[in-house]
Amino acid sequence: MDVIQPFDSGRPEDGGSTPPFLLATDVDGTLLTRDYRLLPEVRTAIQHVRTNGIMVMLATARGPAALKVVLRDLGEVDYAICFGGALVLQRAGGAWTRASSTVHTVHKSDLVRVWELAKSLSLAVGAYTEAGVYIGSPNPWFENELEHTGEPVFPTEFSKIAEPVFKLLVISEPDRIQYLEELRLGLPPTLEGVYSHANYLEIMAAGVSKGQALEAFCESEGIASTAVATAGDSDNDVSMFLWSGHSASMPDSSPAARAAAKWAVPAGSVVGLASAIEHFASSLWRIPTPPKNWS
Structure with missing residues (x-):
């Protein structure tokens, strides 16, 4: 498993302009714990990266109706891949709208x-x-x-x-x-x-996956795979791990997810996604790391 190398961010100090960075995170087992709790450290980390200009996308098997309770505790995000890749939404003014005219349904x-x-x-x-x-x-x-x-x-x-x-x-x-x-x-x-x-x-x-939806969205928005970081824990996260330039698996990930991720949150971490965000903040986005109150 590779350690994430510092990314040529294109920021002014690198002699370029700032590219759009995107964090796409799974929900159940990643953003939320296995028993559906949102840890305060994770909430703080998500709010921190958005404040620093990083776009946040939820990539989930849930539908939009099931994200209401998540956003109630988390606060706003920018986008969502729903139903495992069948529908992509954007968030504006407290409401979801379709980010793409392409949807995939079951006959x-x-x-x-x-x-x-x-x-x-x-x-x-x-x-x-x-x-x-x-x-x-x-x-x-x-x-x-x-x-x-x-x-x-x-x-x-x-x-x-x-x-x-x-x-x-x-x-x-x-x-x-x-x-x-x-x-x-x-x-x-x-x-x-x-x-x-x-x-x-x-x-x-057939052909629908989180990775396929993420790739199509990023191509439409001009976001390079090297500017995308993903986080997850299950087999249905593997496709986006393989496409994105940077990825992190949670401590209790499935074997397939752990093998596909380019970096793994250390075993024993009690705030998995917050640890991944801290890692991306320093090695990829080059922004201040989130306020840290965990060990």
Whole structure:
């Protein structure tokens, strides 16, 4: 794993103009702890880098409805990749608007096919839209998940969903994850599945990923990959780690995420993302490091 080398920032002291820098961070397990808490050190670090001109993008499998509770505690950000790459949004005036006319949705026939396959394997499945989550029938796994994310829940049969579906989430009990893999291997070629947790399988249209969305956004905005830093902890963060010039994995990352990241937050860090931001601040952005009150 490479240590981040000082970046030729193009700042006046380097004889150039300041390029746009972007921090794209995963939400669950990175910005937030595994039990959905936003640590004050992380909040301070995010606010600090935005104050110093670094754009902040949330890169998440969540939809915009589930970011309300995050922003309530965090404060404002600039952009968001939602549904694992299916939708890119920009933030202005306290509201989200689409940052791109390109969106990726799940075809109705694929939606019903996954629903039927999940039922045959006794797996919980939810269909995610901009308005909220359709779960077909009450399910304790989704009730627990959505209690934390705050998304509206609609107990509607999947064949009757009228609005665009951006992703599916299939959840298994921890001792039945082999059935998640069976479902993933049985997906039609129009869909792809990637794990966000050991027992959470995210399913989007083929070719959709956080990395693909990040690359397309940055190309449209004239942001070079060398000016992009990413942070995450799961398999669905690997694609943006591979594209961005700089990346950091959290201490409890999946093996794939840890292997793909160019730098790893040291094991034992209790404020993972804040530590990554401190690292990027000194070695990449060349701004003052965030106020530090942790060991």
